[in-house]
Amino acid sequence: MQYIEKGSADFRRVNIGLFFGGLVTFAVLYCTQPLLPLYTREFQVTPTTASLVISVTTALLAVMMTFTASLSNAWGRKGMMVCSLFGASLLTIVSALSPNFVTLLLCRALEGIVLAGVPAIAMAYLGEEVDPRHLGTAMGIYISGNAIGGMFGRIAAGVITDLSSWRIAIICIGLVGLFCSWWFWKYLPSSSHFVAQPFSAREHLDGLMQQLRDPGQLCLFGVAFLLMGSFVTLYSYLGYLLIEPPYNLSQGLIGWIFTIYIVGSFGSSYLSSLADRWSRQKVLLLSIALIGVGAIITLNASLVIKVFGVALVTFGFFGGHAIASGWVGKRAGMRKAQASALYLFFYYVGSSVGNTAGGFFWSMNGWVGVIMMIVAFVLGNVLLALLLPVIPMQTQGE
Numbered sequence: 001m002q003y004i005e006k007g008s009a010d011f012r013r014v015n016i017g018l019f020f021g022g023l024v025t026f027a028v029l030y031c032t033q034p035l036l037p038l039y040t041r042e043f044q045v046t047p048t049t050a051s052l053v054i055s056v057t058t059a060l061l062a063v064m065m066t067f068t069a070s071l072s073n074a075w076g077r078k079g080m081m082v083c084s085l086f087g088a089s090l091l092t093i094v095s096a097l098s099p100n101f102v103t104l105l106l107c108r109a110l111e112g113i114v115l116a117g118v119p120a121i122a123m124a125y126l127g128e129e130v131d132p133r134h135l136g137t138a139m140g141i142y143i144s145g146n147a148i149g150g151m152f153g154r155i156a157a158g159v160i161t162d163l164s165s166w167r168i169a170i171i172c173i174g175l176v177g178l179f180c181s182w183w184f185w186k187y188l189p190s191s192s193h194f195v196a197q198p199f200s201a202r203e204h205l206d207g208l209m210q211q212l213r214d215p216g217q218l219c220l221f222g223v224a225f226l227l228m229g230s231f232v233t234l235y236s237y238l239g240y241l242l243i244e245p246p247y248n249l250s251q252g253l254i255g256w257i258f259t260i261y262i263v264g265s266f267g268s269s270y271l272s273s274l275a276d277r278w279s280r281q282k283v284l285l286l287s288i289a290l291i292g293v294g295a296i297i298t299l300n301a302s303l304v305i306k307v308f309g310v311a312l313v314t315f316g317f318f319g320g321h322a323i324a325s326g327w328v329g330k331r332a333g334m335r336k337a338q339a340s341a342l343y344l345f346f347y348y349v350g351s352s353v354g355n356t357a358g359g360f361f362w363s364m365n366g367w368v369g370v371i372m373m374i375v376a377f378v379l380g381n382v383l384l385a386l387l388l389p390v391i392p393m394q395t396q397g398e
Contacts (some may be wrong), residue, residue, distance in 0.1 A: 001194075003131035014130060015141045017188035018122055020180035021085060022145030025118045027153030028088045028111060029057060031173050033236055034158045034255045035166050037243045038174045042166075042242040043101035051236060053108050055352035058232075060112030061119075062348035066208065066341045068120035077125040082185045084117025089177030118226025119146075119344065130195045144265075151261045158255020166251075177355035207338035217339060219384045221346040223284070223324045226255070226377040226384070228347045229354025230291055231317040234298075234310065236355050237362050237370045247303060261351050263311045264318035271319030282386045284323045290316030292378035295371050320381075321347075327388075 004010045032039075032053045039050040057357040072080050088111050095107035122142055130138045153173055160169035213218050238257065267287075275283040294312025297305060323341055332339030354377065361369035 004129050004134075004189065006130045006134040006137065011130070011134070011138070013187045013189055014115055014126070015138055017184045018126065018138070018142040019145035019148075020184050021081060021118045021122055022142050023149035023152065024089060024177040024180045025115055026146050026149035027156070027173055028092050028177055029061070029115060029153070030054070030150050031046040031092070031153035031157045031170060032108070033232075034154050034239050034251060034258070035161065035169075036236060038161070038166050038251065039101070039104075040240075043104075044103055046359065047237070047240060047362050048356060049101070051355045051359045054232070054236065055356045056105060056109045057112035058348040058355075059117070059352035061116050062111055062345045062352070064113050064116035065120045066345050068116045071395040072117075072121045072124065076130070077121050077191050078188060080117045081121050081125070081188075082181065083178065084114050085181035085184055087114035089174050089181050092174035092177060093137050093171050096167040096174065118279050120341070123340075125191065126288070129189065129191060147261055147265055149257050157251075159252040161255075162250050162252035186330075208342060211332065211339045211342050214331065216388060217328060217342070219388050219391065220324050220328045220331070221342060222384045223252055223320070223381055224328075224343050224347040225350035225353070226319050226381045227288075227291075227324065227350065229350035229357075230295070230352045230377045230381075231313065232375045233354045233358035233370060234295065234313055234374060237358055237367070238310065240362060241367050242303075246301075255305070257310070260307070260311050260314050264314045267315035267317070267319040268322040271315075272322045275323050279389075280323055280327050281385060281389050284320055284327075284388075285382065287316045287320030287323065288378055288381045288385060291320070291381075292375055295374045295378070299368065299371055 004014055036047065036050045036053070039045065039053060040047055043050070068080070091107050091111045091114065094105055095111070098104035098107060124137065126135060126138050126142065155171045156173055156176075157166070161171055235258070237332045239254050241247070242254050242257070243251075271283050271287055274286075291313050294309045294314075294316060297309030297312065300306055300309070325340075328339050354373075358370050358373055361373045363369075365372070
């Protein structure tokens with residue numbers, strides 16, 4: 001069987017399909033983030049409790065992703081991704097009809113479970129089906145779908161909520177997800193190079209434990225945890241800040257703030273290239289420093305300066321994430337799949353823990369409390385980054 005080559009119809013279908021897959025995954029995952037203040041008011045819950053609509057989703061996504069990639073080795077790639085996309089889109093629509101907060105939380109928890117199918121499998125599918133010479137192009141388009149999906153979900157939720165209600169906004173996002181899921185099922189080429197392998201829980205766990213015994217990998221997993229915990233917390237509670245006096249921004253305007261994610265794409269590419277000229281450690285430390293400086297800048301009362309601070313945090317976060325995730329693969333040897341799964345596990349657990357912990361700091365001391373927590377995470381990351389070069393590489397076997 002030949003690989004899918006650039007310029008062919010199948011290559012175009014793969015790129016569109018995986019772009020749609022990434023878009024749906026991250027639109028559904030984060031569409032509730034700008035709506036947290038509304039949930040606080042409508043369901044009469046605290047900001048900490050409202051944050052669970054994101055935290056439970058990312059936590060269960062993190063847990064399931066450690067198993068989904070290995071399960072797809074036995075069950076197949078495309079089928080699992082199709083089920084994941086359709087299931088998440090339908091649950092998104094159902095969540096919009098939730099009569100109470102507990103039902104909404106249950107729907108979001110189920111979304112986290114079914115969503116794990118795409119991010120855990122998409123890269124494996126591309127690696128098997130696309131000609132290695134063109135894999136970078138296909139991977140870049142898939143990742144751009146992730147970023148645009150995250151922006152689209154947040155912006156659409158805010159704008160449509162302004163025009164109608166948050167329930168209509170979430171239903172619209174779910175319907176877009178269903179259309180993209182249908183296209184994905186109908187046109188994405190089926191696997192040609194996939195060879196089914198029986199799932200062995202013991203081998204899977206052995207591979208995970210081997211990575212966890214490497215102190216260097218543990219440092220990088222800690223970096224992922226603290227990076228994502230800082231980043232998601234900043235954006236989650238920014239909405240609470242900007243909806244209040246003296247800013248009094250609407251949900252739609254708050255949603256548009258997520259266009260700052262575009263800055264993140266530049267941060268990822270620029271800082272990654274800088275690491276080739278300097279070193280991973282130096283650029284990782286620079287990325288972490290940008291997050292800390294940007295967070296402190298947001299304490300300024302001026303909205304323009306505050307947005308500049310958020311942009312610095314976003315630039316630093318995406319750069320740090322790109323460097324740390326690449327470093328994990330470099331240290332992993334032959335266990336790249338397990339290392340990647342663990343990195344993403346800590347990454348999304350960091351999102352869950354940081355997001356909910358941020359609610360306690362917000363309740364205690366408002367925006368200053370949130371920034372204090374982020375600065376503490378930044379200091380922890382500086383320590384981990386300083387330790388990394390002094391930890392020797394371990395030999396990773398099959």
